[in-house]
Amino acid sequence: xxxxxxxxxxxxxxxxxxxxxxxxxxxxxxxxxxxxxxxxxxxxxxxxxxxxxxxxxxxxxxxxxxxxxxxxxxxxxxxxxxxxxxxxxxxxxxxxxxxxxxxxxxxxxxxxxxxxxxxxxxxxxxxxxxxxxxxxxxxxxxxxxxxxxxxxxxxxxxxxxxxxxxxxxxxxxxxxxxxxxxxxxxxxxxxxxxxxxxxxxxxx
Numbered sequence: 001x002x003x004x005x006x007x008x009x010x011x012x013x014x015x016x017x018x019x020x021x022x023x024x025x026x027x028x029x030x031x032x033x034x035x036x037x038x039x040x041x042x043x044x045x046x047x048x049x050x051x052x053x054x055x056x057x058x059x060x061x062x063x064x065x066x067x068x069x070x071x072x073x074x075x076x077x078x079x080x081x082x083x084x085x086x087x088x089x090x091x092x093x094x095x096x097x098x099x100x101x102x103x104x105x106x107x108x109x110x111x112x113x114x115x116x117x118x119x120x121x122x123x124x125x126x127x128x129x130x131x132x133x134x135x136x137x138x139x140x141x142x143x144x145x146x147x148x149x150x151x152x153x154x155x156x157x158x159x160x161x162x163x164x165x166x167x168x169x170x171x172x173x174x175x176x177x178x179x180x181x182x183x184x185x186x187x188x189x190x191x192x193x194x195x196x197x198x199x200x201x202x203x204x
Contacts, residue, residue: 009036016044016060019053024060034065041071049077049093052086057093067093067100074107082112082128085121090128102134109141110149117150117167120159129170136172143179147172151184156193164196168203175204 006014012032015023024044028034037043045065048056057077061067067077078100081090090112093100105111113134116124125146128134137145144152147167154160164184168174177183185204188197 008032012036012044013038013042013047016053016056017047017051019048019051019056021055021059024056028059028063034060034063035069040073043069043077045069045077046071046075046080049080049084049089052084052089054086054088054092057089061092061096065096066098067096068098068104070104074105076104079104079106079112082114082116082121082124083119085116085119085124087124087127090124091131094131102132105140111135111138113146114140114149117146117163118153120154120157120163122159122162122166125163126166129166136167136170137176145172145176147174147176147184148178148187151187151191151193151196156191156196161195161199164199168199174200
């Protein structure tokens, strides 16, 4: 039996993953759905966000793509902006209708500022905290805040110091401890992160 030809939905998913605006427009003209999903339940917009293909995302958002649609791993286009640290993508998705749901969580119970804090994406952390109503004291399934994430999973270097500074400036509670009762300051001191420890002491 002959293999059926690829559908417009398949073309749209492929074009979005590649970040090909021309192919995206063509697939949409052919009737592709922005709600299409692949075997992992990833939408075209999620593929564009994962690849930091901002122009592709703009086209998909204009066509009504939902930044909140989650895949099998509970990722969505909005959440992965914290992984990539792409501020232009973040702002593109903020213009979507529906708007990003800032309370939706990834599989670890974190919101977008969590992976950004872990990875030291300073510009993103500053932008998401000033341009959205992100809950700076959100607690994930491990009992961590974004501040704890930056201390526990960061390397203590300048980017992570600036992330900590941004979180504290946005109102992060410096004394909010993890599930074991260990505070961000104690974690920083145990890891020898003197610069971060100083920032937390000054905010306490």
